[in-house]
Amino acid sequence: MKSKIYLLGAMFILFISCKTEKHIEVTNDEYHASIENVTEIMIHDIFSPPVASRVFVYPNIAAYEVIAQNNKTYTSLQHQLKGLDSIPILDPKSKVNQPLAALIAHMEVSKQLVFSEELVEKFRDSLYKKWQDENSEEFEISKEYGLKVAERIVKWMGKDNYKETRTMSKFSVFADQPGRWQPTPPAYMDAIEPHWNEIRTLVLDSASQFKPVPAFPFSLDKKSNFFKQVQEVYDISKTMEKLGDGCEQIKMAQFWDCNPYVSVSQGHMMFAKKKISPGAHWMGITKIACIKSKADFNKIVFAYTKISIGMFDAFISCWDEKYRSNVIRPETVINQHMDEDWKPVLQTPPFPEYTSGHSVVSKSASTILTSIFGDNFSFEDSSELPFGLPNRSFKSFDAASTEAGLSRFYGGIHYRAAIENGMVQGTSVGNLVNNKINFFKSK
Numbered sequence: 001m002k003s004k005i006y007l008l009g010a011m012f013i014l015f016i017s018c019k020t021e022k023h024i025e026v027t028n029d030e031y032h033a034s035i036e037n038v039t040e041i042m043i044h045d046i047f048s049p050p051v052a053s054r055v056f057v058y059p060n061i062a063a064y065e066v067i068a069q070n071n072k073t074y075t076s077l078q079h080q081l082k083g084l085d086s087i088p089i090l091d092p093k094s095k096v097n098q099p100l101a102a103l104i105a106h107m108e109v110s111k112q113l114v115f116s117e118e119l120v121e122k123f124r125d126s127l128y129k130k131w132q133d134e135n136s137e138e139f140e141i142s143k144e145y146g147l148k149v150a151e152r153i154v155k156w157m158g159k160d161n162y163k164e165t166r167t168m169s170k171f172s173v174f175a176d177q178p179g180r181w182q183p184t185p186p187a188y189m190d191a192i193e194p195h196w197n198e199i200r201t202l203v204l205d206s207a208s209q210f211k212p213v214p215a216f217p218f219s220l221d222k223k224s225n226f227f228k229q230v231q232e233v234y235d236i237s238k239t240m241e242k243l244g245d246g247c248e249q250i251k252m253a254q255f256w257d258c259n260p261y262v263s264v265s266q267g268h269m270m271f272a273k274k275k276i277s278p279g280a281h282w283m284g285i286t287k288i289a290c291i292k293s294k295a296d297f298n299k300i301v302f303a304y305t306k307i308s309i310g311m312f313d314a315f316i317s318c319w320d321e322k323y324r325s326n327v328i329r330p331e332t333v334i335n336q337h338m339d340e341d342w343k344p345v346l347q348t349p350p351f352p353e354y355t356s357g358h359s360v361v362s363k364s365a366s367t368i369l370t371s372i373f374g375d376n377f378s379f380e381d382s383s384e385l386p387f388g389l390p391n392r393s394f395k396s397f398d399a400a401s402t403e404a405g406l407s408r409f410y411g412g413i414h415y416r417a418a419i420e421n422g423m424v425q426g427t428s429v430g431n432l433v434n435n436k437i438n439f440f441k442s443k
Contacts (some may be wrong), residue, residue: 023141024134026099028300030127032287034103035304038110039122039280045115046261048192050199050315051359052277054162057202057308059109062153064305066090066146066297069299074302075441081202081309084156086146096144099297100131103154104146104310112268113152130365151403160200168195169321173195179218179226180324181352189350197320203433204313205318210428212421213353220337229415232328234338237345238413253345253411255389256358256404259329262347275387278404279311282365284383285400289373302439307368310433314364314426318357321425327354330412344412356414359405359422360429367430374396 038059042052061077061084068074069090078085090096092104108126111120124154130140171191183189199208204210216226263271276284284436286307292301330353336341371375372382375396382391394400405423408414 007031007204007334012331022135022391024097024100024138026103028290028295028297030299031042031099031106031292031300031304033108033282034059034106034123035287037120038114038197039276039283041116041119042280043260043274043276044119046274048260048275049258049361050193050196050319051277052260053308053312053315053361054157054160054282055110056279056297056304057312058113058157060151060305060308061107062302063107063301064148064151065104065153066105067098067301068096071258071298071413073441074439075301077305077437077439080437082200083159084201087152088145090145093142094145094199095138096145099136099138100142101146101149102301104143105150106128108147108150109153109157111185119248122352129164141299143380145309149328161198163429165193165195165198179328181328182332183350184329184331184348186347187350191323191391192349192351193319194323194351197316197323201236201310201313201316203436204317204429206213208318208324209432210224210317210425211324212321212355212425216415216417218328225417229417230330230333230338233409233412233415234334235340235343238412240345240355249410250345252392253407255384256407257346257411258358259347260348274389277382278361279315281383281404282307282311282362282366282369285365285379285397286369287377287385288381289369289377292379293373293377303369303372304371306316306433306437306439307365309437310364310368310430311361313433314361314429315357317429318360318422319351321355322352322357326352327425328394329353330415346408346413353414354418355422355425356408356418357422358408359401359419360426362404363423363426364430364433365426366397367427368433370395371430371434 014178038055042055047055061081065076065087068076070092076087078087107120107124111117114120171194174180175182181191201207216224216229219226222228240249257275258278259275260277262275283304286303291302295303329348331342331344331348375398377397378395380391380393381400385391394403402423405419409419410418
């Protein structure tokens, strides 16, 4: 009888031992979910597109730095990104679960960048509970390292001049200066992020490194280049209007709208329709590419990190030009000089026209994604499905980025020059990231 008791006791101890030694498997879906959780919070908190790019980039860099430690394929970004150094060293003999520590670092840095921190904590705590139940020792060791890396990244990002720009002056509007940007209906909001070019770049030498060719000078002369492009916006809008909602160009404009704050007026009430930012749309495309290519965990972190770096610098480059050239929007020119009742298909966003942010950021993103997943990578883009818009199919990332840029012309919020020159600008940023940053160890 005693031998049976001893045997049962030994079996129970063995069972408990095996249970506690279970390795924690962090899934690809959990990392994608962390990205999407941040996106949903940014929609809730209404972050502008440039600020949203900042919310994406630092958490991904934190996660990447964790997986790059002692990695045979990927190398650290220390001393490659401006000001980034002294990432906590990971002892090769430690029991740190690097994917686990990477996701913890991602969530911790994300929490520092949003207003609704409790929403990150809710998502985080659900994972923490699961991981603790699977292997509390492995979880605690990995958490400790993940938080150390997060702390270092938070300290680094705190020196990017973002806090200083929060207290800088608003953008001054002088209505008596023809051709200069003016607030647009229906909300007539102040210009967003006029000092974004003072944010520390990550790879660019300076915000003006890829300064585009100058915008056409303002002129109401019907033979001038400027007025011709205004006329083109007006004419195409009238053609689309005749075709109605079934017009392909209208569908294109609506799909790529990505305006985080669309003001809607009903009687005496005004409220906002919230959507994802352009950067969030491209993060969604990155997820689609990762799933289709069956990327492993490390490649997923790498892909998100590289594209978010490119988009972050692309916004700085674009915003630098926007507030240098300070070009008036089509809606203002057409309402004041051609047709006071004209409205664009899309709501005009609150900042100067030249160059097109969608064009710059999308080309930067597509150039980087092509370097990761290859050219002619066809995909079904379902990024806008949560907002009631059907999927669109693309034969390549480049084709998608070209459509994203042109959508702003069909939406009536950009002239063609801002799109074409913006694409050149964005491609230059993307190529710089591809050529200047070394993500891989030499073989």
